[in-house]
Amino acid sequence: MYKSLTIRQKQIVWAWGFLALPVLFYTVIRFYPTGNAILISFQNWNLLGTRTWAGFDNYIKLFNDPVFWKVFANTFKYLLIGTPLSLLISFIIAYHLDQLRFMHGFLRMLYFLPFMTSAVAMAWVWRWFYQPVPTGLFNNLLASVGIGQIAFLNSTTNALPAILAPAIWAGLGFQIIIFMAGLRSIPKSYYEAARIDGVGWWTILWEITLPLLKPTIVFIVVFSSIGFLRIFDHVFNMTTNNPGGPLNSTKPLVLMIYDTAFSSFDMGYAAAQTVVLFTVLLVVSLVQLRILRDK
Amino acid sequence: MTIRRIPGLARATLFATATSVAGLLGSAAHAVEIQYWQYFFDARIAAMEQLIEKFEAANPDITVKMTHFPYADYRTKVAAAVPAGEGPDVVQLFYGWLNDYVDAKLIQPLPADVFPVDRIDAEFFPMVQAMKEGDSYWALPTAVRSLALFYNERLMEEAGIDAPPATLDELVAAAQAMTKLDGAGNVTTVGLTAGMTAQDHHWLREVLVRQMGGEPYLDDYTKVNYDTEAGRKALDFYTGLASGTPPATSFGFMDEPQAAFKAGRAGMHIDGSFRIGALAEIRGLKWGVAELPAGPDGTKSNYSSYWVNAITTKAEGEKFDASVKFMEYIVSDEAMQLWLDVVGELPAKPSVGMTEKNANDPVFGPFIRGLEYAHTTKFVNESAQRDVLVQMVDKIILEGGDPAAALSEAAAAEQKIIDDAK
Secondary structure (H helix, E strand, C coil): CHHHCCHHHHHHHHHHHHHHHHHHHHHHHHHHHHHHHHHHCCEECCCCCCCEECCCHHHHHHHCCHHHHHHHHHHHHHHHHHHHHHHHHHHHHHHHHHHCCCCHHHHHHHHHHHHHCCHHHHHHHHHHHCCCCCCCHHHHHHHHCCCCCCCCCCCCCCHHHHHHHHHHHHHHHHHHHHHHHHHHCCCHHHHHHHHHCCCCHHHHHHHHHHHHCHHHHHHHHHHHHHHHHCCCHHHHHHCCCCCCCCCCCCCCHHHHHHHHHHCCCCHHHHHHHHHHHHHHHHHHHHHHHHHHHCC | CHHHHHHHHHHHHHHHHHHHHHHHHHHHCCCEEEEEEEECCHHHHHHHHHHHHHHHHHCCCEEEEEEEECHHHHHHHHHHHHHHCCCCCEEEEEHHHHHHHHHCCCEECCCCCCCCHHHHHHHCCHHHHHHEECCEECCEEEEEEEEEEEEEHHHHHHCCCCCCCCEHHHHHHHHHHHCEECCCCCEEEEEECCCHHHHHHHHHHHHHHHHCCCCCEECCCCEECCCCHHHHHHHHHHHHCCCCCCCCCCCCCCCCHHHHHHCCCEEEEEEEHHHHHHHHCCCCCCEEEECCCECCCCCCCEEEEEEEEEEECCCCHHHHHHHHHHHHHHCCHHHHHHHHHHCCCEECCHHHHCCHHHHCCCCHHHHHHHHCCEECCCCCCHHHHHHHHHHHHHHHHCCCCCHHHHHHHHHHHHHHHHHHHC
């Protein structure tokens, strides 16, 4: 049978033979659970009993749940503060690091280190930094120079930025490396030509560097957006006593999903939230690709 | 050829006969094997191993195989295994999960001839009756937990207090005496720890509300009843702890109440009996335990929670009989004493707990005495119901909200959680 195939057909058989493994993997590990999650979102299930049909009940409940809207807003706060800020900081660092020769490798390693550190360990250390006196590093410093205490985590307004700070810091290393790779790939001759023409650094940055970095920026924006939309470890570990608190002011969507699924065991409701998160991620990514791709 | 074949055949026949005889003998003496599942916690595993050993020695025809895995996977594994006919015959579960297990038909009622309701009612501490439905019990605990007041002996001495507070007024006075402030007025040592995320929500719910003359829930915990005068008094007392001069406490001090107490930065700390082990390991910390302070009219109350053992629906026939025997053993006086000695969890029966030795034990005594008047909240979703009270206090402390309004909102929110779970 195989022998009677043409060379072209044989190639196709081989190609599919090799592709079968990842295809199977994705079907079992990705697509089946995704489909199942969408199915569960239309059902009620507490992990123990049988699943019963709920129709759109879970989605209606979600729409009418004030906590969900609060959490939805928080999720976008993480995105809208986190992505531009981390993009700006990482670009500034990468731009200057790129021009630096002295201890270049060492500095790059220092910036990359937080990215390799466990988010859990980092979150706990920052959590202790943020405590009031007598334990917290920041508040002890403030107290030693006679400035009043700042409630970092124990405040409905300060807690979200306080949690976002280490999350941004942790992601910087990766973004810096990507930016530096992007900067290195810009041909030197463009800069030489510009300098011969006597153009200032601002114009070089604005007219040459940034436009040519566009693919890099698109990648980092999409990548870090997905990261901030899915933020969980930092929030969970910095607020374990009252996950997402105080008063849900730091709770992102992923944490709400986790709570609903594994403390309340309301799998249907959690699945509905997951479908919403999936849709948000999809839409945000598509929109960003669209906006940043064409001129 | 033929001569040699015959002995071969004979040997084969002999062998076959021998193995089938051995097989027959084997099944005659064959022991029933039952499975016991619990979550992983060193001391609990050690205690259960000892119990199984003693049980098997007394019942040579039964073997018990224990399986344990991390707490986080517990529910999903049990849920997947039992309906598939795998997994435990006797299972340990948190009392708050009972309804889910019953509804999912994962466990069966204990046989009333071996565990008659009136006898269990009489023999166990009263809060165990939360496991009863109609003419039978669904599950029974080997050990229970309750709350008590831990105190730091060194800080008490420094403040000139010679005995732990016995009433709420004494509690506040002692806490104020032990609080330390720095030059800027920041609290550096609290007299009493406070944090709704730890055990304080139980203290408020089942203890303070009752001590102010209220009843936190009605109709078998289906109706929230703390949005009352008593509830407001209890909440005012609790949040007021942070506002005296000097304050008795500071909310969120050192992140976690138990951390402040462990670090010697808290004079007193309300916590469960499960904290004893962790505190015993802290070097240089001298601490004692007292019963929770009584209310203004002398009312004493406490909160108790526990893990229970139940027989799953998988156990049938001889496995069911063996499981019943095993259940009988692990809720016996002997098992409870062993559990107290090895794990440090409190006996579920007065016959073990209220012995001269146990009830007057300097560490376990106050917890065990608390069991006599303890209540067990029938949660439908403990973490969600806890969050309601956490948010109530946050609204008052962090946002300066009106306590009465926050209390009403909390009561309504918790009622909704209970109603939705029906």
